[in-house]
Amino acid sequence: MAAACVRTISKTGRLVYDKATCHPTKIPAFVIPLRNAERTYGTSRLDFGARLSSYALLRGGRVLGCAFIFGGGFGFGLYQTVKLTLQRHLAEKAKVLSFPPLLQDGLTQAPDLGTDLKLKLYQYKTCPFCSKVRVFLDYHGIPYETVEVNPVMRQEIKWSGYRKVPILMVNGTVQLNDSSVIISALMTYLMSKEKMIPQILACYPEMKAKNEHGKEVIEFGNKYWVMVNDHEYPEKDSRKEEIKWRKWVDDWLVHLISPNVYRTPGEALASFDYIVREGKFGRFEGFFAKYVGAAAMWIISKRLRNRHNLQEDVRQDLYKAVNDWMAAVGKKKFMGGDSPNLADLAVFGVLRVMEGLQAFNDMMENTKVKNWYRRMENVVHNHNHSE
Structure with a gap:
């Protein structure tokens, strides 16, 4: 899974950094601009690409191999899930x-x-x-x-x-x-x-x-x-x-996040830029997690699309899921009525991790979720006393 992939990418990144030929001070400066990004990294596109290719050959493609072995998305930024098949098996076995x-x-x-x-x-x-x-x-x-x-x-x-x-x-x-x-x-x-x-x-x-x-x-x-x-x-x-809807969040909604936030190379890079900025990474762990991780997860997102039987345009599955949720809420302020219930809080918690990314903007523009989402923001904020 993506968390395991990031660990492999970052650990092997340290090995690359230890080689004199890969030290950042030896690399010509080339700033890659990112949309909505607060951080950029200086490197030569050709030089870094050549070294990355050489590294992949030397290490037997371990980075992408890791991605394919562990498969799925840790959602948006490092989450791990139990597969639907296992959940169904356990549900049948335990009658939970x-x-x-x-x-x-x-x-x-x-x-x-x-x-x-x-x-x-x-x-x-x-x-x-x-x-x-x-x-x-x-x-x-x-x-x-x-x-x-x-x-x-x-x-x-x-x-x-x-x-x-x-x-x-x-x-x-x-x-x-x-x-x-x-x-x-x-x-x-x-x-x-x-x-x-x-x-x-x-x-x-x-x-x-x-x-x-x-x-x-x-x-x-x-x-x-x-x-x-x-x-x-x-x-x-x-x-x-x-x-029913809490289970739906874990069994279905979270599986739509990775294919959508890693849908294109540009979206994957923006997503990993966000992950690295908000997460706890060392300087060089973050560097390799961002660039190599983005490339790996863009490829993995296609596998996830097939695994979960998503459409070619994965946005349509996200839109449908969100509109299905809004149809269940109906004309009420929340599924819980005047106040959110646990399903409201779960759906909001999952969708919130996409904020600031293209997938989130597209969802807000192309579904009926906007008013409900803004109400959720207000009630969660008004109750917020966390440290």
Whole structure:
């Protein structure tokens, strides 16, 4: 996947830099302008291209090989997803969409979330799954600290056996993994006011399986359920609809981001420029991640298009998905009515990572999402008390 690809690209980039012939001080200056970019890199187009080709031959095409082996997009900027086939298999095997058992009563009174609990979010800023969690926390006015993870070395999460982001640490002792589990568990905590986080997490069992490549992957049972009784839920009649669209976000919407933001070489370069600026990269890690990563992900985006059976013009799939969402919202302000529900927050969190890119501008101009999106911006901003 793209995160693994960036790690390989950046690590091998260091090896290239260590060679005298590839040191930036030896390269003639040539500034490549970028649309909407705040950073450019000085290099000779011909010289850099020749050296990149030589490097690819010397390393056996490891950069692009990595891209094709790991395949898919980490969404917009370094996200990892479980494939649809695995999700369907696990859903059939575990029957996670059946109503889950509720937590037992009589637990110790929980502290008020956001005052007694200290939350630390380990993230990639441009990851749509991390964005989903931030939107939830911001909307509910829950203070939290963010730790930007270097996608190459990942030293910030070396203590964790779970090697993906987001990871949310509660009081430095309880670890929550997977964006949908994090959101469901915290929403359960907010609504129940009497259940402790460790007991809540027991309702989201970790399940391990192997994908078609033989690689072990992790999923979580019941992850779209908020563990309270129906009579406690504010939207009794629309609870299943909320779950349906939250799942749709993870199973479909996120898979449209990479093919659209890496659609052309120019869009891929602008996307990686944004990723490098907003992410935590070393100087030379960022240099190789930006240029080699953009080239690799442009090629990978075509494979993603075929994998997910997208149209030749992937914008049309993005437009249709967004308009399908707006049709589900209907004439209401939000799917949740006068206030956003968890599906509103998830859709907004994923779409928000494209802001500033051509795909986002095209989406706003060619779909019915603009008014809903602006309302979401306002309510999330008004509730935002994050640190």
